[in-house]
Amino acid sequence: MSYTDASSAPSLPQSPCVPDPRGSVLRSLFSGRSCHYRHKEHLFLEGDSCAGVFLITSGRVIVYTVTLNGQRQVQSFAGPGDLLGLNFSGLHTTSAEALGDVTADMMPRCVFDRVLQTSDGFRKAIFERIDQMMEAARNQNTLLGCKGALEKTATFLMDLDARFSNGGPSYVPIPMSRSDIADFLGLTLETVSRMLSRLKSQNVIDLPKANCFRILDRRGLYRIAGVEVERIRKCPL
Amino acid sequence: MSYTDASSAPSLPQSPCVPDPRGSVLRSLFSGRSCHYRHKEHLFLEGDSCAGVFLITSGRVIVYTVTLNGQRQVQSFAGPGDLLGLNFSGLHTTSAEALGDVTADMMPRCVFDRVLQTSDGFRKAIFERIDQMMEAARNQNTLLGCKGALEKTATFLMDLDARFSNGGPSYVPIPMSRSDIADFLGLTLETVSRMLSRLKSQNVIDLPKANCFRILDRRGLYRIAGVEVERIRKCPL
């Protein structure tokens, strides 16, 4: 009923080295009320009525669903430029929680629907975003269905770097906990920790603290992640 | 870039006992050229340029992607009323292959775009379908990330029944191979076979032949699948 989820935050989906700043077009067309959230505050909960669509302007958001037996599946990690709560039924089908301070623009449903109807550019931008979200969901399915623990972890770091590094040699923050990562990758937090340690001991990444890292051997990481060689070509190192 | 995938065929996503005949509204608004495909014939391949959008009118289609190392992830099984190839970038990001005879209406991209712009009803129907697709992708993520082999298999049968049974006591066909099911559920074909045998020996399902089944103990199956009790209430038996 919504694609609030999996993909609102294309969950680090784009190929690395893509120049397009995420949501630039969309942001210029998106008119909403600015909202602020603190660490662990929810933007919305599964089952809430859906007041409007959120465009994240800063910070990170974790998007998840919970199963009957209390297991949590993290659908995506959203960042600046990502859409949340984009659904056409009335209720949110995921929960969204701030990881640290977050600001977002909230566009009421009625406004959203109207602009969608009247603005070709807006509609085009939304559909493009939906494409990205579906692509991200597909990739996540493949990751969960086909990949092993090390492969999953490497893919996660790769996407995190592609999405949130400034391109320079600086360290990339890891704003989510091991448990969050585990629930995203379909692993346990212990396994995530072990795989990170393994990548570190193999000198593929540098991990000076638990919450930030840097890629040391890009080709190595990409190979472990099972990514196409073409992508490696396009990237530095 | 497209949601040709995971969800074009909400992959048996809807809750059972929902009266709405899938795609009824959409079908009346959808004007396309009728196409026919035989068993194992492809509607399109990953990387093909995307000529238009397909609305399946009869038969079943398997939608999948292939990873670098040759593994296949089945994104969905599509049936009558499902949309395929709905993407706004130019290229298909999944492959779609007929399981037995298939008929579909193909609406060229340019027509699709125009109608989307001019018809409010069509746009609404498409967005509703996108909602369903995203929901299906989310559910699939949860299934792949959180569930065990027996749970996955039970969920699959449940969805298959909800989507393709006529509601009566007759047997539901299983048009895809064990290997197809395995690639959909992130298992091996051997494990799928074992889980089916288990459900059969527990008298939860009847499986007289490999390619059709019937639910004997609906509540039992739903409990194994990890589905909410409310849903069980709504259903016979």
Added chain:
DNA sequence: CGTTCAGTTGATACACGTCAATAGTGGTGG
């Protein structure tokens, strides 16, 4: 009546989960 291919079933291996102990890390108060 073979041949072929999909499915089933069995034996074994291994990846990852589980349980448990240890080590960091950040915050608060003396």
Added chain:
DNA sequence: CCACCACTATTGACGTGTATCAACTGAACG
């Protein structure tokens, strides 16, 4: 500034679910 606490991450030992490898069975077809 150090001591203490709470919490998260790491590491280790062990168990188990599912993959892997392999043999067997059954159905479709010539």
